[in-house]
Amino acid sequence: MLKYISTIDAADCCGCRACEQVCAHQALQMKSNEEGFLYPKLDATKCVNCGLCDSVCPMMKAETVRQDEGQAYVAQNKNVGDLKTSSSGGGFIAIAKIVLSQNGVVYGAAYKNGPKVCHIRVEKSSDLEKLKGSKYVQSDIGDSYKKVKKDLREGRIVYFVGTPCQVAGLKLFLRKEYDNLLTSDLICHGTPSPEIFKNMISHVEEKMDADFVDYSFRDKRVRGWSCSSSSSSYKMRSSGKMKYVNYSKDMEAYFKAFISGHLMRMNCYQCPFANTHRCGDITLADFWGVRENIPDFPFIHRGVSLLLINTAKGAKVLDSLKNQFVLKVIPMDMAVETNANLSHPTPLSKDREMSYDLALNHYPAFLDKYYIGNYFINNLKVQVEYNIRRYPWLFLLISRIKKLIK
Numbered sequence: 001m002l003k004y005i006s007t008i009d010a011a012d013c014c015g016c017r018a019c020e021q022v023c024a025h026q027a028l029q030m031k032s033n034e035e036g037f038l039y040p041k042l043d044a045t046k047c048v049n050c051g052l053c054d055s056v057c058p059m060m061k062a063e064t065v066r067q068d069e070g071q072a073y074v075a076q077n078k079n080v081g082d083l084k085t086s087s088s089g090g091g092f093i094a095i096a097k098i099v100l101s102q103n104g105v106v107y108g109a110a111y112k113n114g115p116k117v118c119h120i121r122v123e124k125s126s127d128l129e130k131l132k133g134s135k136y137v138q139s140d141i142g143d144s145y146k147k148v149k150k151d152l153r154e155g156r157i158v159y160f161v162g163t164p165c166q167v168a169g170l171k172l173f174l175r176k177e178y179d180n181l182l183t184s185d186l187i188c189h190g191t192p193s194p195e196i197f198k199n200m201i202s203h204v205e206e207k208m209d210a211d212f213v214d215y216s217f218r219d220k221r222v223r224g225w226s227c228s229s230s231s232s233s234y235k236m237r238s239s240g241k242m243k244y245v246n247y248s249k250d251m252e253a254y255f256k257a258f259i260s261g262h263l264m265r266m267n268c269y270q271c272p273f274a275n276t277h278r279c280g281d282i283t284l285a286d287f288w289g290v291r292e293n294i295p296d297f298p299f300i301h302r303g304v305s306l307l308l309i310n311t312a313k314g315a316k317v318l319d320s321l322k323n324q325f326v327l328k329v330i331p332m333d334m335a336v337e338t339n340a341n342l343s344h345p346t347p348l349s350k351d352r353e354m355s356y357d358l359a360l361n362h363y364p365a366f367l368d369k370y371y372i373g374n375y376f377i378n379n380l381k382v383q384v385e386y387n388i389r390r391y392p393w394l395f396l397l398i399s400r401i402k403k404l405i406k
Helices: 003-007 018-023 080-084 091-100 127-128 144-153 164-174 194-208 249-259 266-269 313-323 332-337 352-361 361-368 372-390 392-405
Strands: 028-031 038-044 071-077 105-111 117-122 158-162 181-186 211-216 235-240 243-246 284-287 305-309 325-330
Touching: 003 332, 018 028, 018 144, 071 080, 071 091, 071 117, 071 313, 071 332, 071 392, 080 284, 091 105, 091 284, 091 313, 105 127, 105 144, 117 127, 117 144, 127 305, 144 158, 144 164, 158 164, 164 181, 181 313, 194 211, 194 235, 194 352, 194 361, 249 361, 284 313, 305 313, 305 332, 313 352, 325 332, 352 361
Parallel strands: 105 158, 158 181, 181 284
Antiparallel strands: 028 038, 071 305, 071 325, 105 117, 211 235, 235 243, 284 305
């Protein structure tokens, strides 16, 4: 029986859906918990105890898909158009294009049905725009693993991009190596709840009297290559007209809560993939240490990628693309130095429980807590109010103290 079903321990499941998709008896269904994260629910009447679900769980079988430490590169796409619309140095789009040029297919995260982020299948270069850009919210895999398997069996080249646990889930689900499968895992800070992101967008829609169209967590048109709330933007539609917003209190609050590590899925704080032994053929990330370590690297403000080449397959792909990149080999220590999640998971914060309560049930207080403009004063105020709601006796005690003082 699955460990995370028998123990009901949220930290034992990453929500990848591998167990659900591998079960031929449909004994498992993914259901959202109170925080908006997906977890498997077991129908014991359908379960035959075959153990397949155990065998494909990336939280239980991480050691079986991790590889030897690879070679680190700093990279920047020479195609200025692709570089402008990529979050970092345009590594993903270059790889995806070469796969599509060989009649391949690409799987990655995209907005679907409003602010919901899902993995989708792409066959046309024009649709790659949907997959570009960082999305700091957990993507729903859906039935992508089954679709990948079908494509592979039909001989199509498949390029799958996701968080390390999603890539590991795919490899375990497939249960064999495929020469026509290429994977990229991301150096991941952790995945916030889709419900919190949806709630934030709903409040923005209400305030603007407009409908969600698109959201960019890191829009280079705003501040160039950076990772901050002030580089976010979103598009809304109101009365048939498009509205473009490049800053709001909501953006800043969500981004700060994310960067602070207060919104992650519980397993993220114990991530077995937060190290240099990756599960993808190529690891994609930003190289934030470029200014300090390689100050003469060209056009830094346009964005610079960190690529970890983890397999011979990944090395072959990079060799085929070397003329499309400005490339520089760097030691792995340099990569780790400015990417903390290559050495350890994001630490579990004591504020996590409160942050979820505020984000889902007391949204104005969530904004007050994380809005940087008046962060310290508001944070103190929110902490007090939260604890009063959580411990009613504290409210009574404070009230009595006030009466005594008077």
